Amino acid sequence: MKGKKATVLTFAEKCKNILASNWQGHLNTIKADAKGSKEDVYTSKVKYILRRGKPYIWVPENDLHCVNTIIDERGSFAVTSPFPGPLASLFRSMKKIPARVALTGDVEPLKDGKAQSAAESLREVILSEQKAINECSYTVSGVLSSSDLSCTSRSESLKELLEGDENYVVYKFNLRSSMFIDGNGGTYEVDLEDIQTSKADPLAPFSARLIDGINQNVARRRVLMLFCFEFLNANARDAYMLSIDRKGFDVLGKVPSPVLKDGSSQYLWKEFRFTLKKEASDVENFCHQLVEMEEEAVKKISSYSGLK
Numbered sequence: 001m002k003g004k005k006a007t008v009l010t011f012a013e014k015c016k017n018i019l020a021s022n023w024q025g026h027l028n029t030i031k032a033d034a035k036g037s038k039e040d041v042y043t044s045k046v047k048y049i050l051r052r053g054k055p056y057i058w059v060p061e062n063d064l065h066c067v068n069t070i071i072d073e074r075g076s077f078a079v080t081s082p083f084p085g086p087l088a089s090l091f092r093s094m095k096k097i098p099a100r101v102a103l104t105g106d107v108e109p110l111k112d113g114k115a116q117s118a119a120e121s122l123r124e125v126i127l128s129e130q131k132a133i134n135e136c137s138y139t140v141s142g143v144l145s146s147s148d149l150s151c152t153s154r155s156e157s158l159k160e161l162l163e164g165d166e167n168y169v170v171y172k173f174n175l176r177s178s179m180f181i182d183g184n185g186g187t188y189e190v191d192l193e194d195i196q197t198s199k200a201d202p203l204a205p206f207s208a209r210l211i212d213g214i215n216q217n218v219a220r221r222r223v224l225m226l227f228c229f230e231f232l233n234a235n236a237r238d239a240y241m242l243s244i245d246r247k248g249f250d251v252l253g254k255v256p257s258p259v260l261k262d263g264s265s266q267y268l269w270k271e272f273r274f275t276l277k278k279e280a281s282d283v284e285n286f287c288h289q290l291v292e293m294e295e296e297a298v299k300k301i302s303s304y305s306g307l308k
Contacts, residue, residue, distance in 0.1 A: 007275040009245055011180045012194035013201075015101045017245055018081045019050050020200030021207040023154045025079035027057060029107060031064070032071035042068060047161060048173075049118075049125050053196045055079075055103070055173040056110075056118045058161050065107070066169050075107040077173055082208035084151045086215045087240055090252065094269055099183050099243070105176040115170040122158060129155040129205055132283070140287045143220070147212035154205055183271075201246045202282045210283065214241040223294050228253045230297040232272055244286065248275040 009017065024047050031040040042064050048057040055077060059065045069075070080100040083091055091098065110118060133144060133155075149156055161168060178190045203210070214220045224239035228251065236253035243250045251272045256265045274293075280286035 007247055008273065009247060010194070010198070011188045011190045012198040013245075014099065015178055015180050015190055015195055016050075016053075016198045016200045017204045017207075018079055018099065018101045019055065020204035021082055022079050023047055023049070023157055025055070025077055027059070027065060027107070028076040028078070029065050029068035030072045030074060032068045047158060049122055049158070050200070051118065051121050054175065056121070057107070057171045057173055058122075058168040059171060061167045061169050065171075066109075069107045069109065069171070073106045073108065075105065075173070077103045077105070079103075081243060082211065084208050084212040084215075085148050087211065087242070090240060090269075096183060097185070100181050102179045102181060103173065103175055103177070106174045108172045108174055110170045110172060114172075118170045118172075119162065122161060125205075126155045126158055126162075132206075137284060137287075139291065140283055143213040143217075143287060144206070144209045145213070146216045146220075147209040148216070149209075151208075151212070153209065201280075203244055203246055203280060203286055206283050207244050210244055210286070211241045223290075223297075224251050225253070226297045226301075227251065227274060227293060228255070228272055230300050231274065231293075234270070234272060237267060242271065246276075246279045246281075246286075248273060250274075 024045055026043055027046045028041050028043045031042045044059075044063060044065065046057050046059055046065075048055045050056075057077070065075075078100060080098045083098045090096075133141075136144065147153075175192055175195065178192060178195050180188045180190055182188075201207075214224070221239055224241060225236045228234040228236040228239060234253055234255050236255050238254040240252045241249060242252045251274065252269050253272050254267050255270050257268045259265050276286075276289050277292075278285075278289070280289060
């Protein structure tokens with residue numbers, strides 16, 4: 001008898017998806033002066049792409065990282081799962097942190113030839129994403145267009161590296177360790193070989209726009225509430241898309257808490273996992289399965305409510 005397929009991603013796959021879905025992270029290097037490295041750490045937000053399983057990072061040439069790495073190439077790199085728009089506000093109100101990846105390794109500057117090759121890869125990433133979006137169906141385009149491009153469009157953000165006035169030094173981040181940190185603060189060390197062999201979801205580059213496109217639309221959020229009720233028997237009075245992947249998606253639903261001694265009940269936010277019937281091969285297929293789930297949920301309501 002065949003075992004059931006996993007309905008959630010491995011930690012290595014989650015790490016790869018986070019790295020592929022975001023385009024900026026926090027780089028940490030050890031402060032240096034003429035006498036060598038200090039113990040103090042310098043941190044700044046930088047942009048990157050994932051290439052051959054490793055982050056390639058663009059650092060402004062006047063940034064302290066460029067001096068620090070000459071003396072000491074050790075560094076760390078932290079990237080969070082995208083949490084755009086309304087999700088960011090909700091996280092702040094809940095004092096919740098998004099899932100993230102923490103990497104340690106060596107920050108290696110690229111010489112002119114390799115830096116130019118990395119720039120070409122960056123250009124290909126931008127063009128490939130724009131082409132995929134232009135070829136989307138009306139349904140998918142409708143979801144993507146509802147998102148806030150200023151904080152969800154990876155291609156638009158990365159364009160600044162090629163078209164802006166600032167000069168950059170390109171670094172390759174050579175991994176020595178990797179850790180996945182979930183939204184509750186739980187830490188899980190991930191084998192580097194698993195990270196290298198795992199493939200990012202085809203959905204990953206578009207996840208920020210999909211999540212925000214759903215969360216910015218009241219009607220689509222009502223569908224998430226319907227999913228909670230019909231598929232998981234949870235009576236949610238509000239819901240937000242939290243994350244997506246090829247196997248399914250996670251929703252934050254506002255549901256009643258257990259009844260207190262005085263008979264009262266409050267609402268709390270709870271995570272719910274929904275599994276797709278088939279792994280989504282691309283954005284188009286993911287959205288198509290969401291529509292099918294909505295139709296199924298509506299039919300269930302109609303069957304016991306007497307509506308047709």
